[in-house]
Amino acid sequence: MIPFKKWFGSKPLSAEQMERLDADNVPNHVAVIMDGNGRWAQKRGLPRVAGHHSGMKNVKKITMAADSIGVSVLTLYAFSTENWKRPKEEVDYLMKLPIEFFPKEIEELIANNVQIRMTGWHEGLPDYTLKAIQDAIEQTKNNDGLILNFALNYGSRKEMLSGVKQIAEDVQSGKLHADEIDESVFSRYMLTHPLPDPDLLIRTSGELRISNFMLWQLAYSELWFTELCWPEFTEQDFFEAVQEYQRRARRYGGL
Template sequence: MSLKEKINKDRLPSHIAIIMDGNGRWAKEKGQDRLYGHFHGVESVRNIVEGCAELGIGYLTLYAFSTENWDRPEYEVTGLMELLVDTIRKEVETLNRNNIKLHVIGDMSMLPEYARQELQEALQMTAANTGLNLIMALSYSSRWELLNAVKAIATEVKNNGLDPDTITHDTIQNKLCTSAFPDPELMIRTSGEYRISNFLLYQLAYAELYFTQVRWPDFRKENLYEAILDFQQRERRFGKTGDQVKAETADTNAL
């Protein structure tokens, strides 16, 4: 039985988030420039997006470029922006053919004008699709997102008379970039690093974390299936005891 066949389609994570790490190290290990790794990482994106769509995953968020990445060498940043635009231009037709809807979260004002224009066109061209929601985190950081959310709530308190005592979890959630999406249930990070790196800090509160030594350019569907199978073996308690979860599951199955 293949790994894919072992997956329980009734227990799929509704939302998978991935930190696509290791492009630069993969390239260096092969004696190549860092951009060589980013270029080959695009093939992994295609493969994993296809894999998620085939399984019926509802949401996939890819951490493509953080606000901190702007501090990298200028040649690498420029190369990444050109690769981003070129990839989006080539992939829109494939996204539409597979009914995939593209979303972008992050500080778009920091992107070059040509990149913003290309992204906007892609968003419009895939807006009617109803399959997998592909969310690209570009020029994104969670601290930036949370800071903006706090400022927006403070402005409402100041100008619109919002009572601070009425602020709830939903108030914060509605100010986040991801307000239209469910929180990730599974977060995957490639390349052997064991940290979250300023990625969806609020949204990952109850996500299952999966770390793999595989560099992103080598990450393929089989690796995705391994992560999902690992996820399906875990008990998601959300602060409750294991006995409580089992009892609730039994009650649900009895209905």
């Protein structure tokens, strides 16, 4: 039986779920596209920002659920480079969520040995947003448990183009030889380096696409989709996704 940790704000697994989870086959890195906050709110006659607030509160629960079964890295797609196209009022609200989330949760995150990281571009983010995130990164930098990685102001095509340009510059300057470039070298030029590629991608809200998220890193990830919107996605749903992952055979192109 898998040894489960005790975590805050979450519901324990049932005995049946504990029996079905394989301790030796837990995904090392789980990435989540947290979709459907606005639609969840609108269905309830609430403004879209209410959905984002409820989605923020769900982050802690899923983080601790992932930690409890031994996931090493949890990457949450919080804001894409394309999300700047949304109404200014909504974007402004999203940019203020880290100011509320981190001060409220940081002590418990530290107590649970969680390390905060960010993947994305600092440029364009408001100073107050960046400060809240950088403070959380600094406060948790010595933790060596679960890595909670926020993909914020992130877009995969921009990431790959940036990496290609940097490789070209390094080849031109002599730091890198063209014949040295392989998948491993290219991965080092991605914003996610040195994190491992995701083993499992979860997307909520019923959308069946990856929306410019980790296009390079998801090459051999298992994909799991649910009709549930992010605010209603529970710990039990997370464990269901992991159970489905464990039922699949990952052959990486082989037999």
